[in-house]
Amino acid sequence: MAVDTDLEDVNQTTVYIPFNDSDDVNTNAVPSSLFPERDLPQGCQLRFQACRAAWGKCLKRMQELIRALHAPVVESVVEQVKKSYTDELPGLPYPELPVISVTSSSTSSSLFDEISFRLEESTDELFDDFNDHFVIHVFPSDCATITGTMKTIVSGFVSRSPTGGQDIKRKPSTSLAAYDIALLEAWYRAVCDARDDHHHRSRLVVVMHDFEQLEPQVVQDMFEICSSHIPCLPLVFILALASPPSPSYIHATYPHSMLALLRVRDCPFPLAEKSLHNIILETFFDPMFEPEIMIGPTTIDFAVDFFTRHSSSLDGLLSILQLAHMKHFEEPLSVLAPVQALGQSTDAAKVLLTSDAFSFLDALFARVHKSTLIMPVEHAISWRDATVDALLFSVDTARDTFRMRAKLLRVAFRLVLLIRQFMLVHGHKVVQGDQTMPDLMCLALRGRLGSVYGHLCSVVMKLPAAQLEDFVQVVHDFFEDVPEDVKAEEVEVISRVETAYRMLSRDANAQDISVLLRNWLSEYFKLRIVALEDAPLWDIWYTGSTPFPSELINPSPRASILAGLIHPQDYMSAGQRSGDDEDDDLPDISILFKGYLESAKMINVYDWFQAFVVFLEAQKRRLGKTPIPDGANGISRTPSRKKGKQKQDEAIDEDAGEDEEEWLMEVQLRFIRALQELDYLGFIKHTGRKVDHVMRTVFDSPE
Numbered sequence: 276m277a278v279d280t281d282l283e284d285v286n287q288t289t290v291y292i293p294f295n296d297s298d299d300v301n302t303n304a305v306p307s308s309l310f311p312e313r314d315l316p317q318g319c320q321l322r323f324q325a326c327r328a329a330w331g332k333c334l335k336r337m338q339e340l341i342r343a344l345h346a347p348v349v350e351s352v353v354e355q356v357k358k359s360y361t362d363e364l365p366g367l368p369y370p371e372l373p374v375i376s377v378t379s380s381s382t383s384s385s386l387f388d389e390i391s392f393r394l395e396e397s398t399d400e401l402f403d404d405f406n407d408h409f410v411i412h413v414f415p416s417d418c419a420t421i422t423g424t425m426k427t428i429v430s431g432f433v434s435r436s437p438t439g440g441q442d443i444k445r446k447p448s449t450s451l452a453a454y455d456i457a458l459l460e461a462w463y464r465a466v467c468d469a470r471d472d473h474h475h476r477s478r479l480v481v482v483m484h485d486f487e488q489l490e491p492q493v494v495q496d497m498f499e500i501c502s503s504h505i506p507c508l509p510l511v512f513i514l515a516l517a518s519p520p521s522p523s524y525i526h527a528t529y530p531h532s533m534l535a536l537l538r539v540r541d542c543p544f545p546l547a548e549k550s551l552h553n554i555i556l557e558t559f560f561d562p563m564f565e566p567e568i569m570i571g572p573t574t575i576d577f578a579v580d581f582f583t584r585h586s587s588s589l590d591g592l593l594s595i596l597q598l599a600h601m602k603h604f605e606e607p608l609s610v611l612a613p614v615q616a617l618g619q620s621t622d623a624a625k626v627l628l629t630s631d632a633f634s635f636l637d638a639l640f641a642r643v644h645k646s647t648l649i650m651p652v653e654h655a656i657s658w659r660d661a662t663v664d665a666l667l668f669s670v671d672t673a674r675d676t677f678r679m680r681a682k683l684l685r686v687a688f689r690l691v692l693l694i695r696q697f698m699l700v701h702g703h704k705v706v707q708g709d710q711t712m713p714d715l716m717c718l719a720l721r722g723r724l725g726s727v728y729g730h731l732c733s734v735v736m737k738l739p740a741a742q743l744e745d746f747v748q749v750v751h752d753f754f755e756d757v758p759e760d761v762k763a764e765e766v767e768v769i770s771r772v773e774t775a776y777r778m779l780s781r782d783a784n785a786q787d788i789s790v791l792l793r794n795w796l797s798e799y800f801k802l803r804i805v806a807l808e809d810a811p812l813w814d815i816w817y818t819g820s821t822p823f824p825s826e827l828i829n830p831s832p833r834a835s836i837l838a839g840l841i842h843p844q845d846y847m848s849a850g851q852r853s854g855d856d857e858d859d860d861l862p863d864i865s866i867l868f869k870g871y872l873e874s875a876k877m878i879n880v881y882d883w884f885q886a887f888v889v890f891l892e893a894q895k896r897r898l899g900k901t902p903i904p905d906g907a908n909g910i911s912r913t914p915s916r917k918k919g920k921q922k923q924d925e926a927i928d929e930d931a932g933e934d935e936e937e938w939l940m941e942v943q944l945r946f947i948r949a950l951q952e953l954d955y956l957g958f959i960k961h962t963g964r965k966v967d968h969v970m971r972t973v974f975d976s977p978e
Contacts, residue, residue, distance in 0.1 A: 313638035314607040316631040326604040329567035351542045359511045371538035372502040376514045379544025408478040415488040421496045426454040433462040479510045486514040502536040547587040552712040562686045571818040572717035574599045579713045643669045646811035673812040687803035688719045706730035722806035732797045740785040771795040840868040863949035877968045
């Protein structure tokens with residue numbers, strides 16, 4: 276690396292140090308498989324496409340559910356903003372500043388985007404219902420001081436065009452200060468004139484994210500300033516609160532003198548736990564929706580535990596389920612999860628009938644012949660007649676079998692929940708009534724829900740005649756709404772329910788009907804609520820009891836950084852390694868970190884640099900590169916008067932001297948860059964006691 280620069284130039288404040296070509300990461304590199312002995316040549320790319328399609332379908336469903344959860348809150352906030360300056364109490368000594376608090380710790384980041392979109396769009400012009408308000412977002416990092424807070428609010432509005440066009444830029448020399456609220460007042464008058472809005476229908480909405488993290492004194496000063504300029508400035512504040520509504524954070528933190536200036540309205544979000552249960556239930560246990568990949572009980576347990584103990588955020592739930600999909604598609608056979616994953620049957624045969632795909636084909640052949648897709652007596656001779664088309668047909672059969680079994684399990688589970696809810700509403704005790712929805716989901720997936728539905732079926736016998744009639748009606752209506760393919764599979768139980776329904780309509784003995792219904796439902800649940808691991812090739816479409824990669828969602832940054840510095844070879848691909856010796860693969864920062872670990876509390880930078888030079892010289896000689904000129908030890912020499920003989924020798928060794936200077940320059944730049952990287956990572960601390968020394972900040976490291 277040749278760098279044409281002079282580090283001794285006092286006028287040069289910045290030096291650009293480019294990376295070597297060998298340091299660049301090859302973005303076109305093919306990802307390596309975790310199971311190369313039984314994977315396709317292009318298996319990683321194919322599984323990535325399948326994973327993206329499966330996760331996209333699941334994500335779209337969950338986003339629809341999240342929007343449905345947000346809809347009542349968004350509607351309430353928009354309505355409160357519209358009425359903020361029209362629905363006021365008469366006789367107040369001074370106008371109050373409207374404040375809307377959205378209380379929830381599980382809100383997704385899209386909630387306030389939806390609120391902004393609803394407030395800024397214009398709708399229903401026929402009925403004079405305008406939503407063309409102005410919305411800005413304020414974050415805790417913008418509110419360190421009252422000056423910065425007011426500048427963020429004022430600049431966020433005045434940078435917009437009054438006519439709704441592109442944002443405009445002011446000239447600071449010809450206007451008021453950016454934090455002066457009088458500037459915002461003048462801008463708003465221009466907006467009203469441009470829109471012919473003499474009734475001041477357009478609101479100035481300020482969304483304050485993570486309100487608990489704001490400095491209370493700064494917030495108090497901000498509210499006092501803003502309240503003195505209403506109703507000339509129709510400001511409305513929307514506060515994003517993560518604390519519970521009772522006790523109220525606002526009333527517990529701020530004095531009564533400030534609260535008297537505000538008119539606080541609360542828009543609570545549904546309970547976080549209830550939102551979590553609803554999303555998982557409607558995504559993976561809805562008979563009308565069929566996910567490409569069915570999550571197992573371990574994933575549900577981890578998602579619930581992480582949601583309740585660490586971060587009750589719906590965005591965190593999406594991340595957990597996305598990681599579960601990515602983990603699932605590490606398995607080579609998961610490439611067969613979608614229908615026609617390898618294309619049409621002829622294309623799939625071409626892909627698999629290659630020498631590189633034999634290991635994958637062999638693994639698939641072994642799995643198919645171990646499953647129940649082929650009778651055991653045929654194993655001895657079936658391999659002779661096995662073809663790729665036959666294997667793919669067996670996979671398609673297994674896919675249809677698993678998906679139908681999973682759908683029937685969802686229907687039966689939803690019926691258990693319906694009966695359980697019916698019993699609770701009518702005052703009947705259910706076994707272990709404190710079980711949550713995820714607990715019941717995990718029991719159903721493991722095939723261990725027998726105690727729950729067994730008790731529910733026994734309660735059916737104790738129902739009075741009036742309640743029994745309502746119960747049969749509920750079950751009858753439930754099966755009326757299931758998909759048609761489920762009706763075709765559940766002809767027997769549906770006919771039995773209809774029989775009980777007709778018997779009740781003819782005033783038959785309720786006790787006899789309840790006994791029959793109990794037996795029929797018990798047989799139905801026992802047949803349908805079974806573990807999905809019993810299906811052939813189940814691990815292609817089901818995560819099962821695979822442990823969740825919790826280290827990816829809750830990593831240890833310190834241990835990872837130390838491991839990367841001490842053993843960088845574990846994080847480098849084979850193509851980046853330049854020699855057989857491990858020391859030849861070390862990047863500059865790892866070389867410095869070796870000396871860092873061997874040093875005392877204070878490190879002499881000059882000695883550190885000398886050790887760095889010696890290491891690079893040895894590394895360069897081992898790699899067989901251009902020999903290092905003698906004397907290239909990093910010591911800068913002071914110019915002195917030289918005699919004629921010395922000048923003659925310098926003329927002879929001119930090329931060697933240029934190589935030496937270039938090498939010294941490269942070593943110095945590499946040392947500075949590596950030292951700055953360690954400084955950026957927080958491993959060194961500068962002190963004023965010794966200018967040529969730095970202090971260590973990390974003293975223990977893994978062996």
